[in-house]
Amino acid sequence: MGGKAERLVGQLAYAAGALAAIFLVGIIVLTMAEVVSRYVLHQPLILADEFGGYALVAITFLGLAYCARDKNHIRITFIVERFRPRTAGWIRLVTLALGFAFIAVAAWVSWQFLADSFARNMRSNSMLMTPLKWPQMALPIGFTLFALVLLVHLVKVVQDLKAGRNADEFKAEEF
Amino acid sequence: MSPELSTTLLMGGLLVLLAFGLEIGAAMGLTAAFGLVFVVDKPLVQMAWTAWESLNSFTLLAMPLFVFMGAVFSGSGAVHLLFSALDKWLGWLPGGLASVVVAANGVFGAISGSSVAAAATFSMIAYPEMEKRRYDPELSLGAIAVGGTLSVLVPPSLILIVYGSWENVSVARLFAAAMIPGVILMLLLMLSVIVMVKLKPSLAPPSASATWGERIAAIKDMLPWLVVIVIVMGSIFGGLMTPTEASALGAIMALGIAWYYGRLSYRMVREAALSAVKVTAMIGFIIFAARLLSFVFQDLGATVKLSGLVLELGLSKYWVMLFIVILYLILGMFFDSMAMMLLTLSFVMPVITKLGYDPVWWGVTFVLLAEIGLVTPPFGLNLFTMHAVLPKFSVLYIARASLPFLAVMLLMIWILIFFPEIALWLPRRLY
Numbered sequence: 103m104g105g106k107a108e109r110l111v112g113q114l115a116y117a118a119g120a121l122a123a124i125f126l127v128g129i130i131v132l133t134m135a136e137v138v139s140r141y142v143l144h145q146p147l148i149l150a151d152e153f154g155g156y157a158l159v160a161i162t163f164l165g166l167a168y169c170a171r172d173k174n175h176i177r178i179t180f181i182v183e184r185f186r187p188r189t190a191g192w193i194r195l196v197t198l199a200l201g202f203a204f205i206a207v208a209a210w211v212s213w214q215f216l217a218d219s220f221a222r223n224m225r226s227n228s229m230l231m232t233p234l235k236w237p238q239m240a241l242p243i244g245f246t247l248f249a250l251v252l253l254v255h256l257v258k259v260v261q262d263l264k265a266g267r268n269a270d271e272f273k274a275e276e277f
Numbered sequence: 278m279s280p281e282l283s284t285t286l287l288m289g290g291l292l293v294l295l296a297f298g299l300e301i302g303a304a305m306g307l308t309a310a311f312g313l314v315f316v317v318d319k320p321l322v323q324m325a326w327t328a329w330e331s332l333n334s335f336t337l338l339a340m341p342l343f344v345f346m347g348a349v350f351s352g353s354g355a356v357h358l359l360f361s362a363l364d365k366w367l368g369w370l371p372g373g374l375a376s377v378v379v380a381a382n383g384v385f386g387a388i389s390g391s392s393v394a395a396a397a398t399f400s401m402i403a404y405p406e407m408e409k410r411r412y413d414p415e416l417s418l419g420a421i422a423v424g425g426t427l428s429v430l431v432p433p434s435l436i437l438i439v440y441g442s443w444e445n446v447s448v449a450r451l452f453a454a455a456m457i458p459g460v461i462l463m464l465l466l467m468l469s470v471i472v473m474v475k476l477k478p479s480l481a482p483p484s485a486s487a488t489w490g491e492r493i494a495a496i497k498d499m500l501p502w503l504v505v506i507v508i509v510m511g512s513i514f515g516g517l518m519t520p521t522e523a524s525a526l527g528a529i530m531a532l533g534i535a536w537y538y539g540r541l542s543y544r545m546v547r548e549a550a551l552s553a554v555k556v557t558a559m560i561g562f563i564i565f566a567a568r569l570l571s572f573v574f575q576d577l578g579a580t581v582k583l584s585g586l587v588l589e590l591g592l593s594k595y596w597v598m599l600f601i602v603i604l605y606l607i608l609g610m611f612f613d614s615m616a617m618m619l620l621t622l623s624f625v626m627p628v629i630t631k632l633g634y635d636p637v638w639w640g641v642t643f644v645l646l647a648e649i650g651l652v653t654p655p656f657g658l659n660l661f662t663m664h665a666v667l668p669k670f671s672v673l674y675i676a677r678a679s680l681p682f683l684a685v686m687l688l689m690i691w692i693l694i695f696f697p698e699i700a701l702w703l704p705r706r707l708y
Contacts, residue, residue: 122558123550126341133342133525137518154335154521158561161341162332165558174555175300175562176613180655182298197299204307208324215325241328 108258111250112171118247119168122161129157152228156237163244170251188263195259202252209245216242283316284579291570301616302559306566312573319576324569331568332561335521336442340390341557342524343433346531347389348549351398353535355501359384360402362495365487367467372474373484374412375420376467378403382424383463384499386431387506388527390438391556392614392651395428396421396659400666413480414670415678420470422659422675423682426648427466429614431459432510433524436614436647439564440640443622448520449513451640453704456510458641461699462689469685501534514707560615567619574623584627594632598694601625602646609650613658617647634697641700642693649686652679 129150136150169175182190218224219238225231278286287308294304306324313319350356363377363384370376381403382395389395399421407417429436432452441448474481487495509527512518518526535541574580587597608617629639651659654676664672693700 119551119554119558122554123547126345126550126553126557127546129338130342130345130525130528133338133522134529137522137526141517150522151335154338155333158334158338158341158557159329159332161554161557162561162565163328163558165554166562168551169555169558169562170300172555175302175559176616177298177300177304178295178611178656179298181296193297197294197297200294200307201299201303204303204310207310207321208306208328211322212325212328215322215329218322237333238329241325245328 108254111247111254115167115171115247115251118164118244119171122164122168125157125160125164129154148229152226152230152232156232159237160240163240166244167247167251170248170255191259191263195256195263198252198256198259202249202256205245205249205252209242209249212242212245278316280577280579281582283312284574284577287312287316287573300562301613302562302566304566305563305570305616305620309566309569309573312577313569317573317576323572327569327572328565331565334442336448336519337438337561337564339433339438339448339519339521339524340435340560341553342521342528343390343435343438344394344556345549345553346524346528347391347394348552349528349531349535349546350388350505351394352545352549353531353538353540355498355534355538356381356385356398357402358498359502360399360406362498365492365495369484369486370467370471371484372412372416372470372481374403374407374410375416375470375474375481378407378417378420379424379427379463379466379470382427383431383459384502384506386428386459387433387510388502388531389428390433390435392425392429392648393658393662396425396662397666399425400663404667411482414674416470416473416480417678418663418667418670418675419678419680419682420466422652422663422679423466423686425659426645426651426686427459427463429648430455430462430641430644432456432513433520434644435560436618436644437640438520439560439615440618440622440643443564443619444626444636444640446636446640447708449516450637450704450708452510452520453514453707454637454700455641455644456703458645458689458693458700461692462645462686465685465689466682469682473681501537505530505534516708563616563619567616567622570620571623580623580627583624584631587628588631594634595694597628597632598634601628602690602694605643605646606649606653609647610653611656612650613656614647614650617650618643635701637704638693638697638700642690645686645690645693649683652676652683 132153133150136147140146182193185193216235216238219235224234226234291304291308294307295301310321310324313321313323360377360381363381364374367377367380378399382399385395403421404417432455434455437451437455438448441451505527509523513520513523532541535545630636651657654660654672657676660672660675663675664670
């Protein structure tokens with residue numbers, strides 16, 4: 103995989119993160135509107151509680167890939183740091199492959215989950231009866247991008263191991 | 278395979294994955310997925326269900342909002358002003374700036390719910406000033422590292438938000454319960470600074486006293502903090518707003534304060550929102566994975582069995598608590614606090630409640646235990662954060678500097694165990 107694919111995945115991850123940030127700011131405004139409407143207009147909107155949950159789902163899952171791109175997902179590195187860089191590289195190769203496999207499966211089942219939600223036209227059991235397919239979209243999209251980012255990291259480790267380089271990937275990442 | 282064996286094997290596999298440096302969330306999720314398919318025989322689509330249900334929560338939404346609010350506050354330059362204002366008021370104490378760091382952390386903690394953010398902020402703001410005035414680095418670093426732990430204890434607190442939503446305990450009650458222990462811990466830490474400097478005067482330069490004129494002038498720099506804290510916490514404790522609503526209000530007020538100080542910009546808001554997204558994604562991923570794992574363990578009956586086993590030992594509740602405290606002190610050396618909590622909660626919680634401990638009280642006590650883990654090597658996030666800001670000090674050096682203050686935190690845990698009313702009195706008064 104060339105630098106082009108890597109850049110594209112990085113940009114997609116950032117775009118998803120930016121979208122998550124927009125949802126974050128949006129839900130702040132909506133929650134405030136709810137409070138104002140309750141205390142000032144004496145007429146609750148009854149929107150924020152439900153949409154707040156959806157917003158958190160969106161923020162979390164759309165943020166996954168962005169967080170992974172910047173290597174902010176927390177992991178324990180003080181043990182692998184003791185190994186020789188090459189051994190550490192091989193271990194990272196295995197753990198990244200496992201991580202990728204898990205996220206890829208999560209992405210796969212989330213697409214099924216979404217397809218099911220579409221097929222059965224599932225709705226929330228609130229007054230709004232929101233079609234759940236819209237907020238649920240964050241799951242497969244987020245997991246798929248996350249898997250792509252991990253794949254890019256994986257390819258990089260393979261390339262580094264081949265070339266005999268000690269990539270950053272083998273060193274500690276601190277949150 | 279017997280459930281006991283399966284549980285042990287899954288746990289063992291998880292520990293291997295974690296030790297080899299797989300991302301914590303992925304390690305937990307992978308173990309859970311394995312258990313789902315090969316042990317409890319449930320369809321994999323459960324993963325998507327759990328992902329959806331574990332994060333579709335208005336209560337948990339308080340987490341990104343408080344992170345955002347803290348980030349905007351930090352970016353507004355108000356922390357710097359708070360620090361120098363508190364210096365005017367408390368600088369006369371022996372070991373002046375170290376006490377100021379602790380007090381400033383207590384106040385910052387009422388805005389921010391993350392210890393790492395506090396450690397980073399004060400390493401940048403307080404350390405250079407302390408170096409300039411020739412404080413012993415051991416005292417400075419210890420105060421910053423351990424002072425940072427006040428940020429999580431003093432509400433709002435990210436750990437308490439996640440704990441409350443996981444265990445269905447009211448977050449507002451948890452915040453109320455953390456209030457008095459937070460203030461006591463702050464005073465104890467300041468007291469220990471004074472004692473340390475009295476015992477070893479070379480730790481700090483002689484402290485200088487500010488004039489009353491300077492003090493009065495400093496009040497206006499503390500005012501924005503007071504206003505935001507009183508309104509945000511007041512609306513939660515007064516029952517006017519849920520913690521999530523209050524966090525949205527706090528975020529708006531933080532933006533207002535950034536504007537007041539002339540620091541409000543598109544770039545600043547964007548960075549604050551993006552950093553909140555990252556923290557949320559990281560923690561949310563672990564929450565999802567932990568939910569999935571606890572689904573498997575609960576299906577296996579592992580959690581009930583283990584708690585039954587512990588209770589059968591017939592130990593008094595204090596002995597069991599001692600055991601749990603030691604367990605967490607050890608785990609805290611290797612885990613980050615959120616992961617540690619989510620990994621152990623489904624096993625520990627049944628024991629805690631069956632022994633008659635209050636879940637609200639336990640939330641607060643756990644925060645203290647988790648906080649100790651943030652400053653104990655080899656894995657202590659506050660240590661890493663400070664090392665990243667001040668690379669000339671090694672992680673171990675910062676850990677050693679924090680050691681004397683850890684005794685104070687252990688004392689605080691001891692106080693909470695024997696006088697639980699310290700935590701439980703306020704929520705009982707309010708609700």
